[in-house]
Amino acid sequence: MTVLPLRPDLHGCEPYGAPELDVPVRLNVNENPYAPSPAVVADIAAAAGRAAAGLNRYPDRDFPDLRAALADYLAAESGVRLDWQQIWAANGSNEVMTHVLQAFGGPGRTCLSFTPTYSMYPEYARDTFTRYVTGPRREDFTVDVDAVAAAIAREHPAVVILASPNNPTGTALPLDDVVAILEAARGQGPVDAAAGDDGATDCVVVIDEAYAEFRRPGVPSALELLERTDGDGAPRYPHLAVTRTMSKAFGMAGLRLGYLAACQQLVDALRIVRLPYHLSALTQAAALAALDHRDELMSQVASLRDERDRLVSWLRAQGWTAYDSDSNFVLFGPFTDRRAVWQGLLDRGVLIRVVGPEGYLRVCVGTPAEMADFRTALTAVTSDGP
Numbered sequence: 001m002t003v004l005p006l007r008p009d010l011h012g013c014e015p016y017g018a019p020e021l022d023v024p025v026r027l028n029v030n031e032n033p034y035a036p037s038p039a040v041v042a043d044i045a046a047a048a049g050r051a052a053a054g055l056n057r058y059p060d061r062d063f064p065d066l067r068a069a070l071a072d073y074l075a076a077e078s079g080v081r082l083d084w085q086q087i088w089a090a091n092g093s094n095e096v097m098t099h100v101l102q103a104f105g106g107p108g109r110t111c112l113s114f115t116p117t118y119s120m121y122p123e124y125a126r127d128t129f130t131r132y133v134t135g136p137r138r139e140d141f142t143v144d145v146d147a148v149a150a151a152i153a154r155e156h157p158a159v160v161i162l163a164s165p166n167n168p169t170g171t172a173l174p175l176d177d178v179v180a181i182l183e184a185a186r187g188q189g190p191v192d193a194a195a196g197d198d199g200a201t202d203c204v205v206v207i208d209e210a211y212a213e214f215r216r217p218g219v220p221s222a223l224e225l226l227e228r229t230d231g232d233g234a235p236r237y238p239h240l241a242v243t244r245t246m247s248k249a250f251g252m253a254g255l256r257l258g259y260l261a262a263c264q265q266l267v268d269a270l271r272i273v274r275l276p277y278h279l280s281a282l283t284q285a286a287a288l289a290a291l292d293h294r295d296e297l298m299s300q301v302a303s304l305r306d307e308r309d310r311l312v313s314w315l316r317a318q319g320w321t322a323y324d325s326d327s328n329f330v331l332f333g334p335f336t337d338r339r340a341v342w343q344g345l346l347d348r349g350v351l352i353r354v355v356g357p358e359g360y361l362r363v364c365v366g367t368p369a370e371m372a373d374f375r376t377a378l379t380a381v382t383s384d385g386p
């Protein structure tokens with residue numbers, strides 16, 4: 001067997017990903033359980049067909065039409081009107097956030113996050129040779145803003161990533177906390193000789209809102225901070241980036257379309273590091289067609305939220321701890337042997353995820369029938385109770 005010159009830091013690493021198992025009830029990767037309707041499928045197929053006729057040509061490299069359609073969607077969803085130049089997109093928000101670290105991280109630079117949180121963040125850092133540092137969340141998984149400010153002042157990170165709602169805990173960040181973190185990040189990025197006399201930079205704060213559409217009423221999106229300006233009309237938070245995805249509430253995980261909203265200067269930095277033509281013509285066409293049907297594709301979000309709240313109440317009624325969630329999944333437990341519970345559910349055809357603090361499991365919200373199967377299976381597996 002040949003010996004390949006694998007990067008030393010990749011020795012022993014496994015490819016990231018949850019088990020892909022063909023079982024009747026799949027509640028493990030936070031997808032929307034509702035498939036697109038035949039009418040939406042037909043429109044997406046027709047759009048892909050039209051794009052196919054031009055596949056001898058490279059796709060639109062800067063895709064202004066898609067960016068404008070995403071801006072329209074955000075205006076409808078969050079009431080925040082942004083220019084298309086303030087939107088960026090890539091193959092999933094995983095790729096978008098990798099662009100952020102490619103542009104702002106790198107050797108000698110640091111990315112800071114607060115755990116437990118999404119387990120891909122260290123991988124973006126590893127893949128861009130960025131140092132990854134974490135601080136803890138509080139016991140209830142909220143973020144201690146003073147601790148975040150102290151960590152920023154200590155580490156001078158190029159990028160702070162905070163998921164809101166957080167995966168795997170479902171916890172959203174209050175807007176005041178985001179503001180406090182943005183203020184704490186001013187002038188606290190890495191020293192950069194190109195940045196002026198004192199070399200001070202603002203650390204980029206990424207609010208990962210992959211699950212934002214599932215937030216409970218009254219929980220705001222960080223998007224509205226992008227509208228705030230200083231007296232002279234300049235953006236007040238030019239170091240804020242909000243990432244979103246079509247994979248979750250939008251029900252298009254298979255499309256691979258994630259996006260980001262920020263000031264144009266930040267978006268233009270991402271354009272430097274993206275591979276040319278990174279979004280295929282088929283992806284662009286399918287995403288535009290899907291966005292045309294946003295009301296229909298999002299029509300199940302309200303019922304998924306209700307189903308989530310019912311799930312939290314049911315789990316608590318059984319005696320388990322279940323955390324309040326602003327997303328489409330719930331973290332619950334504790335179990336003395338969580339892997340045995342996971343396996344017991346799988347044996348009954350229900351796949352969930354072993355992730356998060358020791359003893360806890362995460363279940364994603366499916367259809368009412370799938371949730372009934374989950375409840376039956378969990379009751380059978382844990383017949384001894386908590």
Ligand code: PMP
Pocket residue numbers: 029030091092093094095118163166167208210244245246247253256257258
């Ligand atoms: N952020 C969070 C918090 C996630 O949970 C996920 C998906 N599990 C993503 C980002 C990435 O999603 P995608 O690449 O499908 O947009």
